[in-house]
Amino acid sequence: MLDKPSSKNTAPSKKLSDLLDQFGAALAANDIEKAVDCFQDDCYWRDLVTFTWNIKTMEGRDQVRDMLKSQLSNTRPSHFAIAKGEDATESGELIEGWISFETEVARGFGHVRLKDGKIWTLLTTMAELKGHEEPAGFARPMGARHGSGKNRPTWKEEREREAAELGFKTQPYTVIIGGGQGGIALGARLRQLGVPTIIIEKNERAGDSWRKRYKSLCLHDPVWYDHLPYIDFPKNWPVFSPKDKIGDWLEMY
Ligand SMILES: Cc1cc2nc3c(=O)[nH]c(=O)nc-3n(C[C@H](O)[C@H](O)[C@H](O)COP(=O)(O)OP(=O)(O)OC[C@H]3O[C@@H](n4cnc5c(N)ncnc54)[C@H](O)[C@@H]3O)c2cc1C
Incomplete structure (x- = not known):
């Protein structure tokens, strides 16, 4: 089944996309204060490997700022967007959605929840290393080897x-x-x-x-x-x- 493209058409998707554009631009410009300003005071960023090469939760803006000061220049994140086929949803004061992004060496997947238009929780996980994509789906191994080979070993x-x-x-x-x-x-x-x-x-x-x-x-x-x-x-x-x-x-x- 083909993925449907992500949509900016619904109101919550538009709000989340705008925030991701703002966050991505601040990170690309190395403007840590602007990036930190995308977060609520009470905020949680859980990173699995993509930014920290570890499993870490940053609690509050100060920890987010410290992590970015140490890791942003090595990570070089980009392409923050609502994940393909997903739409953001809104319930009460919360907007949430699945996101995709890249770093210099990897493709990432994550989740974000906005409260009053700012990030309350952010999850960033590494999905694959660029240049080391897994041989799955269309890239799976062929298996059969056509042609003759007398002493060729079997699987x-x-x-x-x-x-x-x-x-x-x-x-x-x-x-x-x-x-x-x-x-x-x-x-x-x-x-x-x-x-x-x-x-x-x-x-x-x-x-x-x-x-x-x-x-x-x-x-x-x-x-x-x-x-x-x-x-x-x-x-x-x-x-x-x-x-x-x-x-x-x-x-x-
Ligand atoms: C009662 C119970 C119910 C659970 N139900 C769920 C559930 O429904 N869903 C879920 O996702 N998780 C569940 N969990 C949690 C899940 O089982 C654990 O999170 C998971 O097993 C952790 O995986 P692991 O490989 O890290 O550790 P483990 O599964 O504990 O594996 C560690 C392995 O290392 C071996 N080992 C230890 N020391 C050595 C040594 N020195 N040399 C060689 N081998 C060694 C052990 O024999 C063991 O096989 C449950 C856990 C329990 C206890």
Whole structure:
């Protein structure tokens, strides 16, 4: 399905777009005071990697100012806009919407809530590194190799060779300690980026950290909030799926 273009037509979208234009122009001009002036006094900016290369929450204008003083010149953000296919919504004094933006090295996605026309909460997250886009969608690998190749290894043979050599003949760039969902999700992402990685898990089987918990445990959140990258949980799974089902899924993943 094609994304519908973002709209500046609705009144809340127009207000959010104007604020993003103002914020983006202040950042592009290195005018930190003007950028800080786009925020409420009582404001929260949570950044996942894009500006801070860390997970940080700036609380209040002073912390926003300090972070920008240290990071703005390296980050060089641009292209702040309402995300493609999204519209801002308005409820009472709040206007909110999903946004996209770029930095010098990455494309980002985020969310903003305005109160009285100024930023109350801002979330900025990194979606992908420029030049290291994941091979997915139209960029996915071809798989089949046409033409003849007598001794060409199959996918299975290549997988087996990789497993036999990684950590022995070829050394990983990254070692992840702990193969819970955080570790295996990170491992999956690194694989897509072509970074050789080994995950070390103290349990015998992946998923055991779920299996070994108390008997009646089910997910505490609905299953659709809990997807791992690339492979969503099946659509017919119970809302609060039981622990052993989750353990088996993590092992398969
Ligand atoms: C009862 C309960 C219900 C939950 N329900 C939900 C939910 O519904 N939805 C949701 O999103 N989140 C839920 N969570 C939270 C979620 O489980 C955690 O946020 C998530 O597991 C954290 O992932 P992790 O990989 O960081 O840590 P963990 O899943 O704890 O994984 C850490 C792994 O590291 C291994 N390890 C530890 N030390 C070492 C070592 N020295 N060497 C090798 N391996 C080691 C462990 O065996 C484990 O497998 C729940 C948590 C609990 C406790």
